[in-house]
Amino acid sequence: QPTVGVLAVQGDVREHLRAVEAAGAIAVPLRRPAEVEAVDGLVIPGGESTTMDKLVRIFDLRDPLVARLRAGLPAYGSCAGMIMLADRILDGHRDQQTLGGLDITVRRNAFGRQVDSFEEDLRIRELGPEPVRAVFIRAPWVEEVGPGVHVLASVHVADVDHPVAVREGNVLATSFHPEVTGDHRFHQLFVDLVRRA
């Protein structure tokens, strides 16, 4: 069984630990620099990316995480986790940094105040015919993708399709939170990537 570390400085860590285990991997909370070497995959939870950014630096996790991501560690980020994995960020807080690893430009809090939080059924071919209930909470969307990035799902807003689930090699990201719905197909897809990597 592969071991998947869930970054545990802030956010909905417990929900991801549960979803990773349901998908058949060993799930461990990741808080210390020394723990970064021991995992076969990384999950970055939903939460608040500005706080997560500060805490990964305070806990000396930033450099080891960036190094492993550059070396090809499989990773999955939901919502704030998508922001942390993005190479470029729009509407970031002053001085906000990401870890990077995913060749996308992400826009924070993109859906705005009117539709702060919402749910939508999305069809994601890679997960089979049954739609995914996508829960968006002050979510980002993907503004631009690099040439190696596959868009798995988009949300249509004001006549424009905005990607909300993407994959580049062994790195996955969603604007929404599959960890809160009890549908573990997204985590299953990720654990399968980790197993093959």
Ligand code: GLN
């Ligand atoms: N708006 C948050 C941020 O910028 C993300 C919200 C979430 O993870 N649900 O980090």
